[in-house]
Amino acid sequence: MANITGWTGKLLRVNLSTGDIKIEDSMKYNKDLIGGAGLGYKVIFDEVPQGTKAFDEANKVVIAVGPLTGTTAPCSGRTNITSLAPANPYHAVTDSHMGGNFGPWMKFAGYDAIIIEGASKSPVWIKIEDDKVSIEDASGLWGKGVIDTTNEINKIMGKEACIAAIGPAGEKMKNLASIVNTVNHSAGGHGGVLGSKNLKAIGVKGTGAVHIADGKNRDWLDLNKYMLGEIIGANNNHVVPSTPQTWAEYHSAGSRWTAQTALFWGAANPPVETGECPPGDLNKVGLRTQKAIFDLGEVAEERTIKMGGCYSCPIRCQSNLHVPELEKYGLTPYATSTCINFSTPGTAMLNGYSDGENKGEVALITKCLGSRLADDYGVWSNYGQLHRDFRYAYNSGKLKEVLPKEEWDSIDWSLMESGDPGWMLEFYNNLIADGEFSHLLDGPYELDKRWNLGKDYWTGSGNNVWSKMAYPKHHSNEAGAQVGALINTFFNRDCNNHSHMNFIGAGLPIELLKEIAGEVWGSPDALDAPKNYTPMNEYKAKFAKWSIDRNMLHDSITLCNWVWPMTVSPSKSRNYRGDLALEAKFYSLATGIEMSEEELDLQAERITNLHRALTVRDMNTIDMRNEHDTIPEWVFDVDPDMKPFTEGTVKLDRDDMQLALTMLYKEYGWDEKTGAPTRETLERLGLKDIADELDSLNLLP
Amino acid sequence: MFEKEIEEFIEKVRTRREFLKMSGKGLAGITVTASVLNLIGCTKEEPTSTEVPTGAAAFVIPKGLIVSQPNRCTGCQRCEMVCTVANDGKVHPYVSRVKIARNFNYGSEMTDNYRNENGYFGNFLMTPETCRQCEDAKCAAACPADAISQNEATGAWTVDENKCVGCGACVQACPWNMPTIDPETGKSTKCILCGECAENCITGSLSLIPWEKLEAMLRRRGYRLS
Numbered sequence: 001m002a003n004i005t006g007w008t009g010k011l012l013r014v015n016l017s018t019g020d021i022k023i024e025d026s027m028k029y030n031k032d033l034i035g036g037a038g039l040g041y042k043v044i045f046d047e048v049p050q051g052t053k054a055f056d057e058a059n060k061v062v063i064a065v066g067p068l069t070g071t072t073a074p075c076s077g078r079t080n081i082t083s084l085a086p087a088n089p090y091h092a093v094t095d096s097h098m099g100g101n102f103g104p105w106m107k108f109a110g111y112d113a114i115i116i117e118g119a120s121k122s123p124v125w126i127k128i129e130d131d132k133v134s135i136e137d138a139s140g141l142w143g144k145g146v147i148d149t150t151n152e153i154n155k156i157m158g159k160e161a162c163i164a165a166i167g168p169a170g171e172k173m174k175n176l177a178s179i180v181n182t183v184n185h186s187a188g189g190h191g192g193v194l195g196s197k198n199l200k201a202i203g204v205k206g207t208g209a210v211h212i213a214d215g216k217n218r219d220w221l222d223l224n225k226y227m228l229g230e231i232i233g234a235n236n237n238h239v240v241p242s243t244p245q246t247w248a249e250y251h252s253a254g255s256r257w258t259a260q261t262a263l264f265w266g267a268a269n270p271p272v273e274t275g276e277c278p279p280g281d282l283n284k285v286g287l288r289t290q291k292a293i294f295d296l297g298e299v300a301e302e303r304t305i306k307m308g309g310c311y312s313c314p315i316r317c318q319s320n321l322h323v324p325e326l327e328k329y330g331l332t333p334y335a336t337s338t339c340i341n342f343s344t345p346g347t348a349m350l351n352g353y354s355d356g357e358n359k360g361e362v363a364l365i366t367k368c369l370g371s372r373l374a375d376d377y378g379v380w381s382n383y384g385q386l387h388r389d390f391r392y393a394y395n396s397g398k399l400k401e402v403l404p405k406e407e408w409d410s411i412d413w414s415l416m417e418s419g420d421p422g423w424m425l426e427f428y429n430n431l432i433a434d435g436e437f438s439h440l441l442d443g444p445y446e447l448d449k450r451w452n453l454g455k456d457y458w459t460g461s462g463n464n465v466w467s468k469m470a471y472p473k474h475h476s477n478e479a480g481a482q483v484g485a486l487i488n489t490f491f492n493r494d495c496n497n498h499s500h501m502n503f504i505g506a507g508l509p510i511e512l513l514k515e516i517a518g519e520v521w522g523s524p525d526a527l528d529a530p531k532n533y534t535p536m537n538e539y540k541a542k543f544a545k546w547s548i549d550r551n552m553l554h555d556s557i558t559l560c561n562w563v564w565p566m567t568v569s570p571s572k573s574r575n576y577r578g579d580l581a582l583e584a585k586f587y588s589l590a591t592g593i594e595m596s597e598e599e600l601d602l603q604a605e606r607i608t609n610l611h612r613a614l615t616v617r618d619m620n621t622i623d624m625r626n627e628h629d630t631i632p633e634w635v636f637d638v639d640p641d642m643k644p645f646t647e648g649t650v651k652l653d654r655d656d657m658q659l660a661l662t663m664l665y666k667e668y669g670w671d672e673k674t675g676a677p678t679r680e681t682l683e684r685l686g687l688k689d690i691a692d693e694l695d696s697l698n699l700l701p
Numbered sequence: 702m703f704e705k706e707i708e709e710f711i712e713k714v715r716t717r718r719e720f721l722k723m724s725g726k727g728l729a730g731i732t733v734t735a736s737v738l739n740l741i742g743c744t745k746e747e748p749t750s751t752e753v754p755t756g757a758a759a760f761v762i763p764k765g766l767i768v769s770q771p772n773r774c775t776g777c778q779r780c781e782m783v784c785t786v787a788n789d790g791k792v793h794p795y796v797s798r799v800k801i802a803r804n805f806n807y808g809s810e811m812t813d814n815y816r817n818e819n820g821y822f823g824n825f826l827m828t829p830e831t832c833r834q835c836e837d838a839k840c841a842a843a844c845p846a847d848a849i850s851q852n853e854a855t856g857a858w859t860v861d862e863n864k865c866v867g868c869g870a871c872v873q874a875c876p877w878n879m880p881t882i883d884p885e886t887g888k889s890t891k892c893i894l895c896g897e898c899a900e901n902c903i904t905g906s907l908s909l910i911p912w913e914k915l916e917a918m919l920r921r922r923g924y925r926l927s
Binding site: 070071072101108147150151154155159160182183206207208209210211212214215216217220221224225228265268269270271272282283284285286287305306307308309310311312313314316320322332333334336 | 778779782785787791792795802803805826903
């Protein structure tokens with residue numbers, strides 16, 4: 001390709017064992033696999049041998065983005081990180097994802113991807129300034145939190161550089177550790193892998209451009225305006241406001257489109273009124289989501305300085321707050337949410353808050369304090385499971401049993417018992433200390449092996465562990481019945497998939513959503529009304545496959561799957577239809593390669609198959625149905641007095657879910673007995689080399 | 702006191718607009734107080750006498766008034782991208798004529814007290830910067846190739862790419878380091894007051910108030926612009 005646009009066409013390979021630094025062609029991956037996760041899976045498949053463990057020197061970390069990162073495409077600020085995952089029982093491949101500025105900065109420095117291989121003997125960080133790349137001594141940074149580390153590197157590289165760093169959790173090779181850039185944008189599960197390589201941080205800045213196709217700049221601006229004016233909604237693409245409004249035909253109390261008359265960013269100077277933000281007004285899209293009051297309640301309004309979020313994103317889903325009470329705990333009076341919002345730390349307050357309010361001031365202070373500590377220490381919550389694991393271990397008496405008496409006595413439990421925010425310091429400080437308590441960061445699989453948590457831990461409803469793959473549910477059976485359940489079985493970590501949820505939760509009436517489902521997946525029966533489920537059908541299988549493939553597309557191209565895809569819109573004039581060809585339209589204008597929606601979906605399907613093939617290889621079995629795609633008992637045993645497919649329950653049926661798996665495998669062209677990709681399917685998708693490799697390992701059905 | 706602020710503001714806008722129409726001289730930005738923001742419909746809050754300065758500024762351009770309000774800036778940086786797509790046909794924040802990325806982390810300077818100062822690592826506040834269109838433009842004076850002159854139609858100090866030799870004298874001369882040499886073209890870039898950044902700002906932190914709308918706003922409050 002003579003004139004590469006969208007991508008930079010280059011990738012950076014840094015070997016920490018040898019100190020070798022190389023620049024290579026990235027287009028050999030990007031042409032058929034888009035970039036991001038697609039590139040990541042291919043590199044891991046080709047270069048990391050079967051049987052490698054996450055913390056082995058042979059494991060690699062692929063930080064990669066796609067052709068839309070750094071281009072102004074809405075919600076294109078995310079960075080995909082692919083590597084073996086220590087929390088997974090098989091150390092199977094996962095992606096972790098972070099927003100912020102890192103991915104775009106990488107592009108402006110000239111790289112679509114950074115591959116980190118080997119391991120350094122002593123602590124280092126990597127400095128990237130355009131084509132000047134060096135490995136630097138980090139012995140003075142080891143032990144520091146993410147914020148101090150970042151600041152020290154900014155002093156060297158300049159204040160505009162973006163730094164991705166690990167905190168103490170990553171240094172100590174905890175399974176639940178994150179990689180964090182720009183204060184609070186964290187990628188979960190691979191922090192320990194950087195720790196195992198003695199890599200504290202990567203700093204990047206660049207003076208380069210990301211090009212779009214020649215002569216297409218007006219088309220590009222017009223496409224952005226069209227999307228912001230007519231198509232996009234609020235956070236999670238909720239397309240109706242949360243309150244009745246003059247312009248709105250519908251509203252829904254659960255919507256994240258919280259902007260309304262007389263609701264403010266109250267700590268701004270002067271305060272900013274969110275007001276009504278109807279479709280068509282490009283200059284108000286960023287005001288639609290007042291996330292602080294959504295997460296923390298009305299008490300947060302007067303403390304809201306503004307909304308924050310990722311590079312290039314018009315949907316600001318993180319809230320930046322003024323909380324002077326934090327100074328009492330040694331922090332500054334400023335707070336911001338973690339990537340998954342403010343709520344997680346509160347789950348560790350087993351006795352509630354001292355003022356008795358779940359959304360009061362004490363809860364706000366507690367959650368802000370916990371969020372700050374989690375991001376600075378580089379602790380990954382495993383989508384909230386970490387705090388539920390603590391709850392389970394404490395309430396079951398297991399924690400007292402396993403902690404040495406001296407350690408138990410050293411913890412000030414009275415803070416938790418009295419609902420004091422100070423419990424957050426106690427909780428997180430003990431997590432990153434070296435005692436038995438810190439094994440909560442092992443994640444469910446290793447923790448159960450160590451503490452013997454018992455059957456209830458895995459099967460009990462409310463504990464939310466999804467499967468023996470050791471991750472929690474994430475928009476599962478309560479989100480589209482079998483559709484959400486299927487999506488939750490597919491990945492090697494919590495599925496992080498919002499393709500289905502954004503549509504289901506958009507806020508539009510169910511009749512309208514079913515109509516749209518009919519247009520997209522072939523029948524309105526693809527979608528059931530909430531808690532009023534019907535047995536499995538082929539349209540639900542199509543819906544589930546499409547959701548997985550679009551997630552793969554977004555992690556590869558790279559767009560945020562918390563807002564994309566645009567299945568619906570807030571525009572009455574469009575009868576609330578979205579535009580599912582938008583990814584392809586942006587891809588075509590960025591790269592200059594004409595791409596249809598169908599062609600791009602096919603590329604996504606190829607990436608899904610690559611992920612599946614890697615999982616088969618990592619687990620060394622083709623029996624995905626029984627070994628990987630398992631569903632927890634609580635899905636079938638919830639509401640003991642009710643039958644599946646009756647109104648009022650999210651309960652599913654065991655045989656029906658086995659049928660659902662068969663139908664999903666059929667949609668993908670996988671072996672219907674095992675769920676493993678067949679040679680025929682892999683070859684249809686241009687993955688003959690993958691099929692040959694699996695064949696040589698006797699891993700084809 | 703508010704009355705005096707408002708009259709001063711209207712007088713400045715009037716003068717600059719007249720200058721712009723005639724010769725394009727003298728277009729420096731105007732500091733905007735809370736009471737002025739209230740006057741021109743940028744906030745519904747009634748100002749109080751204890752209101753501290755907002756850091757807001759206004760720029761007179763041919764289409765109307767560009768108003769910059771830091772309190773509304775969320776740091777999405779789309780203004781830099783839009784600027785360079787519109788003017789350079791590529792996304793190139795480094796050469797953007799409006800600059801926010803460099804103030805994103807730590808404000809205009811990084812100090813030991815950064816956790817309490819401007820920027821995302823401190824109090825989250827950041828201010829987009831752009832060319833002040835100085836009356837006495839040091840960039841133009843420093844240019845050895847006479848490549849920077851005031852555009853007759855817009856009044857903006859504009860780089861003639863045919864004359865620019867990319868020496869960087871303008872970058873050094875500007876007190877705010879606004880011009881940037883594009884490493885790909887070797888030419889200087891600076892703001893030409895096209896207004897694209899404001900038109901595409903997702904929160905109205907940069908906003909464009911067309912003349913007609915501004916006059917109507919003022920008239921409703923008992924003021925006249927001309």
